[in-house]
Amino acid sequence: MRVGIVGVGIVPFRPVTPEYSWKEIMYEAASRAYADAGVDPRTDVGSFITCAEDYWEGFGIFDEFTPDQIGAALRPACTVTGDGIHGLAQGVMQVQAGLADVVAVEAHSKISDLLTYDGVVRHAMDPIWNKPLGGHPYYIAGLEMASYLKASKVTERECAAVVAKNRQNAMTNERAAHGAKVDAQDVLDSPPIATPLKSLDVAPLADTAVVIVLAAEARARKLSSNPIWVRGTGWSSDTPWLETRTWERAKYAEDAARMAYRLAKVARAQTAFDVAEVDDKFSYKEPQHLEALGLVKKGSTAAAIKRGDFEVDGKLPVNPSGGSLGCGNVIEASGLHRVAEVALQLRGEAGRNQVDGARTGLAASWRGVPTTSGAVAVLGVGR
Amino acid sequence: MRKVACIGAGMTLFRRRMLETPKEMCWEAAAMALDQAGLTIADVDAVVFGSAPDAFDGIHMKGENVLDGCGGTGKPYVRVFTGGGTAVFSPIAAYWHVASGTFDCVLVVNEEKMSSCQPHAQSVFGYIWDPILDRPLKPNLVWIFAMEMNRYMTVHNIRYEDVAAVAVKNKRNAVAHPCAQLPDPNITVEDVMNSEVMAWPVHRLDISPPSDGASALVICSQDFIKRKKVKSPPVWFSGVGWAIDTTFWTDRDLVFPEYLARAAKMAYKQARIDNPRKQIDFAEPYDPFDYKELHHMEGLLLCKKGEAPKLTREGVTQRDGDLPTCPSGGLLGVGNPIAATMGIKVGELYWQLSGQAGKRQIPHEVHTGVTNAWGDLMQFSAVAVMRA
DSSP states (O other): OOEEEEEEEEOOOBSOOTTOOHHHHHHHHHHHHHHHHTOOTTTTOOEEEEEOOHHHHTOSOGGGGSTGGGTOTTBOEEEEOSOHHHHHHHHHHHHHTTSOSEEEEEEEEOGGGOSOHHHHHHTTSOTTTTGGGOSOTTHHHHHHHHHHHHHSSOOHHHHHHHHHHHHHHHHTOTTOSOOOOOOHHHHHHSOEEETTEEGGGBOOBOBEEEEEEEEEHHHHHHHOSSOEEEEEEEEEEOOSOTTTSOOSSOHHHHHHHHHHHHHHTOSOHHHHOSEEEEOOSBTTHHHHHHHHTTSSOTTOHHHHHHHTTTSTTSSSOBOTTOHHHHHOBOGGGHHHHHHHHHHHHHHTOOGGGOOTTOOEEEEEEEOOTTOOEEEEEEEEOOO | OOOEEEEEEEEOOOBSOOSSOHHHHHHHHHHHHHHHHTOOGGGOOEEEEEOSOHHHHTOTTHHHHTTTTTTOTTSOEEEEEBTBTHHHHHHHHHHHHHHTTSOSEEEEEEEEEOTTSSSOGGGGGGGSSOTTTTGGGOOOHHHHHHHHHHHHHHHHTOOHHHHHHHHHHHHHHGGGOTTOSSOOTTOOHHHHHTSOEEETTEEGGGBOOBOEEEEEEEEEEHHHHHHTTOOSOOEEEEEEEEEEOOSOGGGSOTTSOHHHHHHHHHHHHHHTOSOHHHHOOEEEOOOSBHHHHHHHHHHTTSSOTTOHHHHHHTTTTSTTSSSOBOTTOHHHHHOBOGGGGGGGTHHHHHHHHTTOOGGGOOSSOOOEEEEEEEETTTTEEEEEEEEO
């Protein structure tokens, strides 16, 4: 059974949102999405999914605090402790299993409330083998970047070009928080964090909430004149061990893409998509993910970046929204935000960053350091 | 819709303090479930993990940390989270993985290691409250459950000894469970009534113990059973449901779990049950406190409001009664490693309905069972109906 996106609600990204509580920011995204879909959550929505992690939120059991502000009181609702695309995939399966006709998927970041971000990230490392080593946990990204650059022809300069592109794209995305005119040299000159990773290679944090409303095919056609079909989803994890994981490739993204392409019947990924939004929590992650997703031939990524293939007017626009580098790293909301941006592209509602005539798109996420988990969604309009 | 079955279950010992790490406990339970199903991890298409607060194990993104212990490496792996309700909710997530047609065989692993939290697991429950309205009052779980128990007893004029009888029944039932932490063949209602008062009317023996443990289930489609020639007997999911109520527990009448009734109606509709008391042969209601078994029997619509204590007093809910409840020994007898109690809820339904419950087997024939798990701020329930 086909499942379509009929409602999108995004709260514009901001570095801090002191006037909102986490409930209020969720409420705003949900209101926007329900208005967009033309549904009443109390009668029309059959299931609600929130994507959240206790430690990001500062609660023992965060699931308690999810229902009221998204209209889920006394209704089926749950938390998926994963990225927004993990949650989206659960929603799609709930519809296909006949458990609900309409599902609302929510993810948010109120990361500005968190005073000890690096401490919480470190707390995700293995408590016996890795956490006692200390250091800022982004050393893992530094190690991974070094190993990826060594294994590919991509250099620090191409990674810097990715930062320049994404922050430039964010300048014309009204939802982005960190748009800036940055050139590759600025990135190369920025202070090192864990060599070769430099401070401008890292996506700055931001707050937001995103809600997407899914509906079964027949219902989607009634609710919307132009539903965005979720043609396939995939998710996968590599081993959590730092000691044995695949460092030079994003294996989780390869596996997740294989699953999504199988379900979406994508035969040749390189030519299948008009637009792609892929995780770029660190600059090198964008080319690494593009290779893992099969969107560019291994070995030709550096040349493609130099040619500008991934610019908004390039051969395959990548992260026209500005990505995490330009919009902001919104933790578990990152993937759902990218699905929402692709949906807006396919609707032709992406404003100044619109990719002309986009009909198929791909969104890919990664849960960030120190995880090896990611998810992929293949979207399309028309038949 | 595709038919979905459970074909194997496993669980570790439930103990106050286990020496194994969280991922080692996951591995142990997962290996048992796969062995019972006669499968290996290579036969599994996807893995679902369930656990309650991350703070017990003291690891942020706990699901990511234990994923290799659950066999999730290189596979689609996801963790779902509904507090204590996860015990029945993660099997429901596995159900939709299979019923949707996305996967043929899914492994579910639930784990909880409460002993890592020092000095006591209750300290984590200091962080489950609204930071503005509740937390300054420094409440704890026993405190609010005492309010709910009191409200329930007061409205229906229930005597305390009728509630204590549930603890006695379950701890005696647990004697037959090989994993049990607190079985007691000789316990009496007087023992429960004379135990220390924690917060009136809750006594120490009204409460299940904090535990470490893990459990696992193998859930698959009908075609998979045929294709793989699975010999392990299948038990079918015939209905699933879940619901959450408002966060503002202070605004609710705690006398009846309306969210559970909604979840039960969702599951019964799918299972085509219109008279639960007649059509359901036995139940595994969630029993972290003795009064919760009674509360949940009413929420599951297995009896009228306020009638559950009477059924208990009359012996209807004993293992050989007309409506056995918690034949496993429940959380009160076997232990309460929150999400891992899946092994004595959905797991017990599987073992009873496939005739593999050994000394715990209900002596008469049973065809349909129901279970629920309860979580968050007295606010969430998940329900599963299974048939042989």
